[in-house]
Amino acid sequence: MYDCMLDEAKLWLDQPPPPPPIVDYSLSTTFSDSDEDEIDPVERERFRKQVVESGGFDVDFFPVYEKLFSSGSTPSTVMLSKVGLHCHNFDKGTNLQFKSVQKANEEFVSFITYYITVEAMDPFNDSPPTFLTSVWDAATKNNESLRLVTKVCRIKGTKEETTLWDHDAVDEFYKDDISWLDDDALTASDKQLQYYEVKESDLLDNEWLYLYAELVLFSKWAMDLSAYLPVKMKKVVVRTREDVESSKKLRSKNATFYMSFTSCGGLECRGIIRRTTDGIPQHMSLQVKCWIDN
Incomplete structure (x- = not known):
């Protein structure tokens, strides 16, 4: 199961931010009928498999009509990487520090979700763990100007279950x-x-x-x-x-x-x-x- 949550617009809402929609890439991808003839089914399956196996992080092929695409290191992905590391450090009592964004993917549906692979540093043992974080740039409410919600904050290779935010x-x-x-x-x-x-x-x-x-x-x-x-x-x-x-x-x-x-x-x-x-x-x-x- 692959989650999508997204949007570049910051909207004032009268209701709590809606739970992000879920696209099940194990069944099919979200192409319109008019797109079907223009996408090689082999390439579409390659994309679907990468998304399912990596949870959106390790994808190197993006069909033209998909809503997931590569963004790389930007001021937004750097800031959200630091937020993800903060969440991890807060939960685990660690002190992982940000070094750089290795890669980043963004997905657009109605809100923006970032899937970021981070080069971190652990000052206690001078090790450079690879860190994964998924952060939802959510709709705003309550007179705020920005709302960020973390969903994935873990060292790559660790198996921790991910679930949707429960407002x-x-x-x-x-x-x-x-x-x-x-x-x-x-x-x-x-x-x-x-x-x-x-x-x-x-x-x-x-x-x-x-x-x-x-x-x-x-x-x-x-x-x-x-x-x-x-x-x-x-x-x-x-x-x-x-x-x-x-x-x-x-x-x-x-x-x-x-x-x-x-x-x-x-x-x-x-x-x-x-x-x-x-x-x-x-x-x-x-x-x-x-x-x-x-």
């Missing part, structure tokens, strides 16, 4: 509109237990917060951001309803991060990242909003 499993607390902090968020007595203001030492131990700042900028401009990096973090506040001590709120599976930072070049920025999960390994949703204050 119904996400805590209702995290389904409201994304908006900036209330003025009394850190002082109101009935809210104090939900919030934690990140300390400088937390930034050193949780470098992925800088990835979140980069993702905030990416939600504004989907391009190479090297001219705006690194950023100088000014303030980060995390909100979660998970019943954990303050210093552990950063590691909550479901949490909202409010951050203000200065980009390289002097832009004053604010951003929100809402991180949620559906309880399934390899799954993480990041909803993003950015404001430029100067």
Whole structure:
């Protein structure tokens, strides 16, 4: 079974993002009747077999009328590779780092799904594992400007089952509109237990917060951001309803991060990242909003 989820347009929806449609390439490919005569059945079968056997990652032949095609290393595939590695590190307690995009495929149906093969680095043993990630660039809602959902985040060769994102499993607390902090968020007595203001030492131990700042900028401009990096973090506040001590709120599976930072070049920025999960390994949703204050 081969999943497809896709679209380049970011639409405002009144309903939760629909589950991505599924194309069963083990039965047939999705060609129209008018296309049938123009496609060599041997070539079509070659494509189908590659898709089925690799799950969309190792495909080197793309029929003209298919919706899956090669995209390679782009600002989008680099950013989504880092998101996939973050999800894996968060789940596994590892520290795999991004080196380069080896190859990437995109599939278009109604939303965009990326299938990316990544050259990573494990700093603990200096090994270069090959990493696979599938990330859904999903429709937006709740006043967000970007929503990314991971489906596959694993080292190549490991056998971990993949399933569709279960939107119904996400805590209702995290389904409201994304908006900036209330003025009394850190002082109101009935809210104090939900919030934690990140300390400088937390930034050193949780470098992925800088990835979140980069993702905030990416939600504004989907391009190479090297001219705006690194950023100088000014303030980060995390909100979660998970019943954990303050210093552990950063590691909550479901949490909202409010951050203000200065980009390289002097832009004053604010951003929100809402991180949620559906309880399934390899799954993480990041909803993003950015404001430029100067």
